[in-house]
Amino acid sequence: MADPETPAANQGPVTISSSSSERAPIIYFDGASCFGHHNGAIQIELAANLLMPVGVAVRVDVVQTAHLRCSVAAALALREALDKALAMYRQGQQQPAEVIPTVKN
Numbered sequence: 001m002a003d004p005e006t007p008a009a010n011q012g013p014v015t016i017s018s019s020s021s022e023r024a025p026i027i028y029f030d031g032a033s034c035f036g037h038h039n040g041a042i043q044i045e046l047a048a049n050l051l052m053p054v055g056v057a058v059r060v061d062v063v064q065t066a067h068l069r070c071s072v073a074a075a076l077a078l079r080e081a082l083d084k085a086l087a088m089y090r091q092g093q094q095q096p097a098e099v100i101p102t103v104k105n
Contacts, residue, residue: 027066042075044068 029046036043046066052059070078 029065033062033064040072042068042070042072 027046028048030048031046033045033047035045045064046068047062048065050061050063052061
């Protein structure tokens with residue numbers, strides 16, 4: 001039996017079915033409200049903040065946006081993808097901003 005903590009080496013290219021791409025939901029979240037595991041499945045609850053007007057004030061309600069369930073191997077793959085996306089973000093933040101001249105000829 002393969003160790004779920006060790007990603008499989010050289011899995012080869014993955015082909016995403018074009019019939020599923022347009023139907024996949026977009027899940028937005030502001031944070032993970034709770035997490036755990038049960039019977040070998042990783043469980044993470046994703047939540048988002050809603051701003052609700054109350055008279056002249058604003059109340060923040062937190063709602064669940066997704067119930068994420070996956071295997072340990074899938075959780076490791078997700079963590080790797082998040083780490084790589086964050087590294088790309090940090091690299092973009094370190095790029096010097098383009099200087100726009102105040103006067104153009």
